[in-house]
Amino acid sequence: MTRRSRHPALKSADNGRLTADVVIVGAGSAGCVLAEKLSRESGRDVVLLERGPGRWPGPEDRDLRRLPIGDRAPYAVRHATDLDGLTAARGCAVGGSSVVNGGYFLRWHQDDFADWPEGWGLEAIDAAYSELDGSDGTMGVSPVSDDELGDAGTAFERYWSSREVTRPLGVRWPVIGVNRVLGNRSGMLRRTAAEAYLEPALRRPNLRVVADCEVRRLEVSDGRRVTGVATDRFAVSAGEVILAAGTLGTARLLLGSDLEVLGGAGFLEAGEHRGLVVSYRRTDPAEPGMVLPTVLHTVDGLEIRCYRDDFAVYIEGVPPSGTMVEVTAMRRSPVKLVADRGRVRLEFGEPSPEATASMRAGADRVVEMLRSPDFAGIVVPGSVSVAAVPGFSQHAWGTMPMGVWTDALGAVYGTEGLRIVDGSILPTGGHSGPHATIMMMAVHIASRI
Ligand SMILES: Cc1cc2nc3c(=O)[nH]c(=O)nc-3n(C[C@H](O)[C@H](O)[C@H](O)COP(=O)(O)OP(=O)(O)OC[C@H]3O[C@@H](n4cnc5c(N)ncnc54)[C@H](O)[C@@H]3O)c2cc1C
Structure with a gap:
């Protein structure tokens, strides 16, 4: 049987195979937005999978006077680098890196979007940012x-x-x-993506959130059709798989997949x-x-x-x-x-x-x-x-940029049933840190798919 989540509203799954219309991999900054918005349609069955623990970070973890990414931090994982003594930390929690980051939430500059693909006009971008950082915005943003x-x-x-x-x-x-x-x-206290987006949606019958659940690989047929994911506990068949595992987590899954479009690449x-x-x-x-x-x-x-x-x-x-x-x-x-x-x-x-x-x-x-x-x-x-x-800066982004590897809504060219919505698809860099812009991107895309 599965390990049960300690949060009453996070659902466990039976061993075996689940089916869903959409499976989202990663309950991070982007994944929480996607889960809330896609499950608004009651006929759409959404499964959200998160490798981090089912318990929600408490006030001591969300204290902005700390960066909880030290060796014993409960909600972070580390990736090795070739820089002496430096590792790359990432959130591993319901809320993803929004649980462990510095809490700086600045938009990019308007001219940073000049080379974004069609559909990303400034008016739409401003509307999506405003949902997050407006005076009554979801993320509780204040100077x-x-x-x-x-x-x-x-x-x-x-x-x-x-x-x-x-x-x-x-x-x-x-x-x-x-x-x-x-x-x-x-x-x-940090206001996390999970509090802002996931918590209000948890009681929806068509949204299943499973924590303590690491996706190991994509299920791919004919090298191009993605039919679901295999986790450490069970498999999920879905009409669409959305990777929201963060730039590093998504890269790991892509590099371990049999997708023809990546041509057996050894790195991204x-x-x-x-x-x-x-x-x-x-x-x-x-x-x-x-x-x-x-x-x-x-x-x-x-x-x-x-x-x-x-x-x-x-x-x-x-x-x-x-x-x-x-x-x-x-x-x-x-x-x-x-x-x-x-x-x-x-x-x-x-x-x-x-x-x-x-x-x-x-x-x-x-x-x-x-x-x-x-x-x-x-x-x-x-x-x-x-x-x-x-x-x-702990900001790696843009392995699968929109307009190059994916369309303007994150669908991966040359595949069926696979979309990416996280830092991986940022098509350019910006003048500011990425958090607000990754969430803005998720707001915009989730409202259009
Ligand atoms: C320490 C730190 C400080 C930062 N400070 C700032 C800041 O102050 N301002 C700013 O703008 N940006 C900051 N950033 C960057 C910003 O937080 C991230 O770019 C942003 O949160 C990334 O969002 P995401 O949705 O792409 O990924 P994430 O929020 O990282 O979400 C990915 C989620 O997927 C899960 N996951 C990964 N692989 C799997 C798998 N195989 N199966 C299941 N689940 C999986 C992870 O556990 C995680 O919950 C910081 C980052 C870090 C690490």
Whole structure:
């Protein structure tokens, strides 16, 4: 028999075979949106499968003053990388990575959508974002307040606002300039995709949510027709399979499948955001608060992130290394996703010379900022240092971009019965982090299929 979920509303499944109209793999940021919207039609039988535990993350897990991705974190998994000492974490929970992420929920810039396929006009994009981040939006989005900025955030905004444009707090579209972070939250708790979308739909008889259930492979006939999925416990036959397992989880399933269209590929290429850390020692401990309260977006495609504190404060098991300002190249840096037992391994190689030069130039500007009078009294003199090697942002996206591998609604070209709706299908990068945009994409697609 199956392990029973501890959440009363998550249904268990009998061993054997289930049938459904649609099976969604992964109850993450996108998967929760899809499950809610697709099960609104009472005649459509929807099964949602999640490898993470059936219990819902409690307040201690959703505290925005922590990043719960340490070694013993209950709702995260780690993927190996070729960067010394660095792993890629992902949420493994009902709610996916929205359970463990930084809670920064910024839209991309309007011009980031210029090359998206037909059907993705700005009006439709704005409507889908507004469902999430509007004043009564589903994700409870609100800006970090002046009181919550902390001394470093206040100094950061003071320094840049005399040099760059500042986005007014009530405006949702970001600008080239200072962007106070918008958080998906209630108070200091993350508001997850599961609370916003899944919870209200759980009692629908045509939606079955099965947690503690890892999908092992796609069931494929003739190399092109996807008929269902096999899990560690049972199989599901479905008219349509929707992969929403996140860029890394979906890549793992695609690489292990017999899909002709992939031609036996040994790896998939994704985009990442490489970042160079400038760190410093603080004169006094920082006030606890949101990990990332404010950022600067530059014309040359950098996001300069003013973290509140040392990551050692947020992530269990991380050794102290100083308070961070990260200079992140938001243009796509390639990373290969290679099958690695049950997960994928991320192989970065060197960032491009252009990305390296632009991060180095940004780091010089940050060093100048940290030595300015605005930071006097916050930074211990002589403590500023720039990392030798860039890290990355836990954002891998775009293995199966819309318009190239999939159509504008995520249906995979050259296959039947297979759609992808998660970070994998982002066709371009953006100026901001991906969370709001992946959920926006799911809202838009789920309303049209
Ligand atoms: C630590 C961290 C911090 C971040 N901070 C931010 C931030 O502050 N702002 C921002 O914009 N972005 C941030 N991100 C990125 C953002 O959270 C993700 O890009 C986004 O949540 C991805 O959504 P998704 O639906 O594609 O995948 P996910 O939300 O990761 O969902 C995938 C789900 O599928 C499940 N799954 C995977 N494989 C299987 C399988 N085989 N069978 C069954 N289930 C499976 C997983 O357990 C997971 O629940 C962060 C990411 C991390 C990891």
